[in-house]
Amino acid sequence: GQSLEQPSEVTAVEGAIVQINCTYQTSGFYGLSWYQQHDGGAPTFLSYNALDGLEETGRFSSFLSRSDSYGYLLLQELQMKDSASYFCASRGSARQLTFGSGTQLTVLP
Amino acid sequence: DARVTQTPRHKVTEMGQEVTMRCQPILGHNTVFWYRQTMMQGLELLAYFRNRAPLDDSGMPKDRFSAEMPDATLATLKIQPSEPRDSAVYFCASGSPGEDSPLHFGNGTRLTVT
Numbered sequence: 001g002q003s004l005e006q007p008s009e010v011t012a013v014e015g016a017i018v019q020i021n022c023t024y025q026t027s028g029f030y031g032l033s034w035y036q037q038h039d040g041g042a043p044t045f046l047s048y049n050a051l052d053g054l055e056e057t058g059r060f061s062s063f064l065s066r067s068d069s070y071g072y073l074l075l076q077e078l079q080m081k082d083s084a085s086y087f088c089a090s091r092g093s094a095r096q097l098t099f100g101s102g103t104q105l106t107v108l109p
Numbered sequence: 110d111a112r113v114t115q116t117p118r119h120k121v122t123e124m125g126q127e128v129t130m131r132c133q134p135i136l137g138h139n140t141v142f143w144y145r146q147t148m149m150q151g152l153e154l155l156a157y158f159r160n161r162a163p164l165d166d167s168g169m170p171k172d173r174f175s176a177e178m179p180d181a182t183l184a185t186l187k188i189q190p191s192e193p194r195d196s197a198v199y200f201c202a203s204g205s206p207g208e209d210s211p212l213h214f215g216n217g218t219r220l221t222v223t
Binding site: 031033041042043044045048050087094095096097098099100101102 | 159
């Protein structure tokens with residue numbers, strides 16, 4: 001089976017840094033992806049970690065530790081537009097994604 | 110800017126009716142995935158294809174759902190007969206052959222079954 005755990009809600013203020021954690025229990029694990037979804041919209045790709053370590057893309061960074069079955073998404077210099085749901089997802093052998101339940105991020109002015 | 114296109118965007122139908130949702134993957138993408146999103150269950154994988162061949166549809170209720178790829182530019186998801194519990198947003202996503210390339214999602218079909 002596959003399961004991913006992430007916090008349901010996170011609140012932070014503009015300009016702050018926030019970290020969204022994700023722990024997983026999956027078979028056939030190939031990597032951890034992060035997707036952003038605004039209300040009513042399509043999930044959009046943010047980052048992917050196939051190997052342990054940190055991946056940085058602008059204000060977003062993602063980390064993976066395979067030995068700990070753990071990853072996180074780090075968002076820096078938060079902006080109001082970052083208010084959205086963030087999903088971690090484990091990738092399988094056929095590139096299929098199994099999603100966590102999502103973290104609702106609210107950025108306050 | 111290439112996009113995954115899904116039609117219709119919204120569908121309201123009565124219980125028992127057939128529903129067909131369509132997806133046009135990004136040109137050149139060889140993997141196609143169908144997901145369903147509800148508040149209670151989140152994003153669930155229903156079925157997926159590679160090079161038009163079905164790889165796995167174990168996430169779908171087999172008695173009423175069917176997924177096909179008649180050609181490389183069209184994927185369909187059918188529900189017959191539809192039930193109120195099928196109300197959800199159905200997303201199609203496609204991926205290129207590149208090993209670490211991300212999935213690109215369409216804007217979804219919001220289905221309401223009354």
